[in-house]
Amino acid sequence: MTISADIVGVEAGPMLQEVDARWLMAYAAGIGWLKDGVMAHPVFPVCYEWPLAVAIRDRTIPSEVRVRAVHATHDLVIHRLPVSGDRLSTTARVVAVERRKPGAYVVTRFETRDSSGAPVTTTEAGALYLGVETAGSSRYPVEPWPGVQPLNAAALWKVEVPVPRGTAHVYTECARIWNPIHTDRAVARAAGFPDIILHGTATLAMAVSAVVESEAGGDPTHVKRIRCRFGAMVLMPSTLTVEGVRTTSPEGDAVTFRVLTDYGAPAIRDGVLVL
Numbered sequence: 001m002t003i004s005a006d007i008v009g010v011e012a013g014p015m016l017q018e019v020d021a022r023w024l025m026a027y028a029a030g031i032g033w034l035k036d037g038v039m040a041h042p043v044f045p046v047c048y049e050w051p052l053a054v055a056i057r058d059r060t061i062p063s064e065v066r067v068r069a070v071h072a073t074h075d076l077v078i079h080r081l082p083v084s085g086d087r088l089s090t091t092a093r094v095v096a097v098e099r100r101k102p103g104a105y106v107v108t109r110f111e112t113r114d115s116s117g118a119p120v121t122t123t124e125a126g127a128l129y130l131g132v133e134t135a136g137s138s139r140y141p142v143e144p145w146p147g148v149q150p151l152n153a154a155a156l157w158k159v160e161v162p163v164p165r166g167t168a169h170v171y172t173e174c175a176r177i178w179n180p181i182h183t184d185r186a187v188a189r190a191a192g193f194p195d196i197i198l199h200g201t202a203t204l205a206m207a208v209s210a211v212v213e214s215e216a217g218g219d220p221t222h223v224k225r226i227r228c229r230f231g232a233m234v235l236m237p238s239t240l241t242v243e244g245v246r247t248t249s250p251e252g253d254a255v256t257f258r259v260l261t262d263y264g265a266p267a268i269r270d271g272v273l274v275l
Contacts, residue, residue: 001065003104003129005097005136012056013091017048021084023176030174031205032161035218040081042212042223043205045121048082049110050177052092053125056108060094065132067181067191071200072105073126075227079119081220087115095124096138104132130192148249148256148272156245159210163198165237171202198234203267207259210242211273215255225251225274232265240267249274 021038028034028041057066082088089112096107110123168182180187181197188196208226216222234240244257253275259268 001062001068001131002133002135003061003065003097003106005134005138007060007094007106008097008138009094010056010060011091011093012059013052014089015052015055015091016087016089017051019048019082019084019086019088023047024082024084026174030171031202031209033205033209038084039220040083041205042078042081042208042220042226043076043201044082045076045078045110045112045123046201046205047175047177048088048090048112049092049123049125050175052090052110053108056092056094061106061129065129067187068103068130068132069127070130071125071230072128073107073124073227073229074200074204075124075225077122077225078223079121082120086120088112088120089114097134098137099134100128102128102130104129104134148247148254157214157243159214159242161206161210161240161242163206163234163236163238163240167202167236168196168198171199175199175201177201193233195235198236200230203230203234203240203259204228206240207242207257207268207271208273211244211255211257214244215246215273216275222275223273226272228268228271230267231269232261232263232267234261234267238262244271 024038024040027044092108092110095109098105105128107126112120114120172178181191182199185196212220239262241260244255247254247256251274255273257271261267
């Protein structure tokens with residue numbers, strides 16, 4: 001099973017989608033982030049990017065290896081948060097293919113603009129296809145941002161986040177992101193997991209909620225950029241521990257954070273949120 005580096009440059013979209021209050025509120029409720037009024041969560045962009053992720057995957061990745069994909073990295077730049085009534089245009093483009101020890105690493109860039117053409121969000125999402133080879137390579141180093149050290153020492157604060165049984169099913173419907181490894185036990189086990197696992201973006205969203213409450217006064221409009229690597233699987237029910245510390249980056253004030261599972265493994269590492 002092989003993924004060719006020739007897919008670099010392949011595009012999907014643009015796709016037009018309308019953001020409404022129902023979608024924004026459902027996403028927030030799906031991760032337990034309840035606010036007065038209608039407000040976009042900083043990780044909400046994964047919702048309107050998902051259809052393009054599926055479209056470009058189907059255009060570039062052989063069908064027999066798609067089930068081997070795990071979300072490995074995420075880098076989201078927020079030019080402004082989406083609001084109810086936005087008509088957004090999103091495009092996706094493969095920007096890198098690289099052979100890594102666990103398998104083929106593929107990075108896709110998603111660019112979203114509003115009806116005036118102004119940028120809303122830009123995301124680079126890395127998927128790792130476990131046990132899959134690459135034909136050719138387009139190097140794409142993913143390193144910690146200059147001047148920002150990962151959280152390896154003692155955290156300044158910790159927050160425990162419960163993950164009830166059924167969280168993945170609720171998140172699937174609220175985010176409109178469907179992948180059967182998160183909802184169908186037979187599919188998850190066939191893919192090598194012990195059971196269904198929580199979406200990486202759900203884990204990230206819960207972590208970002210904790211960071212925003214701890215370091216941004218609960219105001220998501222302060223978030224400019226979020227970057228992380230995904231690691232250990234999150235089973236349900238379980239309890240996540242989000243740890244963070246305030247720091248600085250070349251882009252401004254920042255928080256480095258990580259997320260530990262209830263068995264002590266890092267579900268998210270090298271997390272950085274720029275304020």
